[in-house]
Amino acid sequence: xxxxTEIIKNKDKDRLIAVKGLYKTFGKLEVLKGxxxxxxxxxxxxxxxxxxxxxxxxxxxxxxxxxxxxxxxWFEGKLLTPVxxxxxxxxxxxxxxxxxxxxELKARNPVITDEDADKTVIxxxxxxxxxxxxEGAEYKKEIKTLYKKYFQNVNLTRQKIGMVFQHxxxxxxxxxxxxxxxxxxxxxxxTKAEAEEKALTLLKRIGLEDKExxxxxxxxxxxxxxxxxxxxxxxxxxxxxxxxxxSALDPEMVGEVLGxxxxxxxxxxxMVVVTHEIGFAKEVASRVLFVDDxxxxxxxxxxxxxxxxxxPRLKDFLSKxxx
Amino acid sequence: MGLKMGNFFSSIWTDFYDCFIKYDYYMMYLKxxxxxxxxxxxxxxxxxxxxxxxxxxxxxPKNNVLIRIADTIGRLYVTIIRGTPxxxxxxxxxFVVFVSLKSTSVFAIKDTAGVWVAALVFGINSGAYxxxxxxxxxxxxxxxxxxxxxxxxxxxxxxxxxxxxxQALKIAIPTMFNEFITLVxxxxxxxxxxxxxxxxxxxxxxxxxxxxxxxLIIIAVIYLIVVLFLQxxxxxIEKKLSAGDNK
Numbered sequence: 143x144x145x146x147t148e149i150i151k152n153k154d155k156d157r158l159i160a161v162k163g164l165y166k167t168f169g170k171l172e173v174l175k176g177x178x179x180x181x182x183x184x185x186x187x188x189x190x191x192x193x194x195x196x197x198x199x200x201x202x203x204x205x206x207x208x209x210x211x212x213x214x215x216w217f218e219g220k221l222l223t224p225v226x227x228x229x230x231x232x233x234x235x236x237x238x239x240x241x242x243x244x245x246e247l248k249a250r251n252p253v254i255t256d257e258d259a260d261k262t263v264i265x266x267x268x269x270x271x272x273x274x275x276x277e278g279a280e281y282k283k284e285i286k287t288l289y290k291k292y293f294q295n296v297n298l299t300r301q302k303i304g305m306v307f308q309h310x311x312x313x314x315x316x317x318x319x320x321x322x323x324x325x326x327x328x329x330x331x332x333t334k335a336e337a338e339e340k341a342l343t344l345l346k347r348i349g350l351e352d353k354e355x356x357x358x359x360x361x362x363x364x365x366x367x368x369x370x371x372x373x374x375x376x377x378x379x380x381x382x383x384x385x386x387x388x389s390a391l392d393p394e395m396v397g398e399v400l401g402x403x404x405x406x407x408x409x410x411x412x413m414v415v416v417t418h419e420i421g422f423a424k425e426v427a428s429r430v431l432f433v434d435d436x437x438x439x440x441x442x443x444x445x446x447x448x449x450x451x452x453x454p455r456l457k458d459f460l461s462k463x464x465x
Numbered sequence: 466m467g468l469k470m471g472n473f474f475s476s477i478w479t480d481f482y483d484c485f486i487k488y489d490y491y492m493m494y495l496k497x498x499x500x501x502x503x504x505x506x507x508x509x510x511x512x513x514x515x516x517x518x519x520x521x522x523x524x525x526p527k528n529n530v531l532i533r534i535a536d537t538i539g540r541l542y543v544t545i546i547r548g549t550p551x552x553x554x555x556x557x558x559x560f561v562v563f564v565s566l567k568s569t570s571v572f573a574i575k576d577t578a579g580v581w582v583a584a585l586v587f588g589i590n591s592g593a594y595x596x597x598x599x600x601x602x603x604x605x606x607x608x609x610x611x612x613x614x615x616x617x618x619x620x621x622x623x624x625x626x627x628x629x630x631x632q633a634l635k636i637a638i639p640t641m642f643n644e645f646i647t648l649v650x651x652x653x654x655x656x657x658x659x660x661x662x663x664x665x666x667x668x669x670x671x672x673x674x675x676x677x678x679x680x681l682i683i684i685a686v687i688y689l690i691v692v693l694f695l696q697x698x699x700x701x702i703e704k705k706l707s708a709g710d711n712k
Binding site for chain 1: 607609610612613614615616617618619620623627628631632635
């Protein structure tokens with residue numbers, strides 16, 4: 143605990159997304175009631191749960207399309223959710239003042255455990271209310287700098303988090319090519335020619351290279367969704383979020399979309415998928431989460447999850463969907 | 466019978482000649498039309514600009530005090546402008562603001578500046594309606610479009626101007642042209658403050674020629690031609706924007 147920077151770096155080495163104590167309310171409706179989980183690199187996490195359980199909201203909080211009411215979202219070691227930096231333990235722990243007080247305490251009381259020392263120092267800093275004292279100015283400045291460093295621009299973060307929606311959300315006023323090249327070109331990640339070349343490669347991969355210049359309204363649902371997926375891939379994301387990607391599709395088109403998702407999984411893409419496709423969860427997932435009533439009720443690898451469910455609500459849920 | 470019909474048409478022709486061609490009256494209609502068009506066109510442009518600004522302010526995420534203050538001002542503006550008659554606004558703009566400015570100003574302001582005053586007043590009036598039209602258009606664009614843009618890392622502003630606004634404009638075009646057409650006809654009250662527009666010319670020529678109906682019909686036709694041109698323009702624009710529709 144003596145070096146806060148290390149703590150964050152070590153914890154985040156293979157951790158892409160961390161959700162800590164997430165709460166979300168819409169007016170009086172409490173949708174998420176304290177969700178904590180981590181998504182590691184290369185994981186394929188499937189989130190199951192009855193409708194209205196908050197699983198989509200959880201996913202949408204991960205790239206801040208919904209602003210959490212309370213709690214933290216971390217992405218690649220950077221804090222995304224706005225917090226009061228002076229109340230944020232991880233930020234306090236990075237400050238020189240914390241380190242000084244921590245070492246002083248350790249010297250005074252060698253038998254104290256790391257955890258207790260941490261608690262005491264944080265309590266000390268808060269009770270002394272450094273901010274209101276004159277020597278607090280420097281501490282305040284330091285905390286602000288640390289906060290900036292660990293509070294990343296959300297637009298930059300979203301470039302690294304792909305998102306696929308239930309209703310595809312292709313840009314209706316742009317052609318397929320326009321849809322795919324808009325973001326990488328506008329954000330100056332690629333030149334127009336590079337982007338178009340990459341777009342064509344991806345279109346060829348899904349066998350839709352002849353649709354380059356058509357508008358989304360002329361495509362079928364399955365085609366739209368596959369193009370939405372490769373539109374996300376244009377940004378070369380580190381993780382892909384899927385929000386019920388097959389729920390709005392005609393049954394005969396579900397297969398082509400799931401097929402593309404499986405290909406992505408095989409390529410090693412980190413994926414978080416909210417879906418009702420139990421088969422996909424069994425086959426592709428490395429971990430399955432069961433969300434019910436705004437909480438994660440159970441999480442396990444698929445064999446255990448489906449073969450030996452423990453939570454009574456999950457048993458009930460599986461008995462209904464596995465018939 | 467034939468003779469009677471012939472008399473009828475020849476008397477119409479005489480009336481038309483007396484009210485349009487005699488004494489080069491048509492030049493006067495043209496002058497009125499010129500003012501009507503100047504006022505309408507400027508008002509359209511001013512209204513569109515004000516409308517876009519107010520809409521952007523009202524639609525933008527309210528994440529700082531400045532935007533919130535601007536939003537309140539915008540809402541107040543729309544309420545006041547839509548809540549009072551345009552003739553009243555014209556009277557205030559002309560007799561209260563313009564005339565007092567003219568009498569106190571060290572610069573000489575020409576009387577013909579009334580046309581510009583009217584254009585400004587009608588523009589400010591139209592801006593309130595335009596902002597509501599645009600807001601309606603923007604709200605009818607699926608919010609998934611904005612979410613998709615944001616999820617790719619594009620900023621709100623970027624997504625708004627590249628994705629949402631073009632779709633909103635397309636939806637709003639018919640209502641916008643409705644507003645333009647209304648605006649052209651509404652400028653006919655400019656004569657109340659002594660501006661020589663089409664309506665005023667009609668009054669003048671009626672008095673001069675003592676023909677009651679003919680000048681009315683002539684300016685009716687002129688207004689109609691202007692509106693037909695706008696309708697033609699609307700169709701052209703709609704056709705151009707229809708790329709991306711299901712064909």
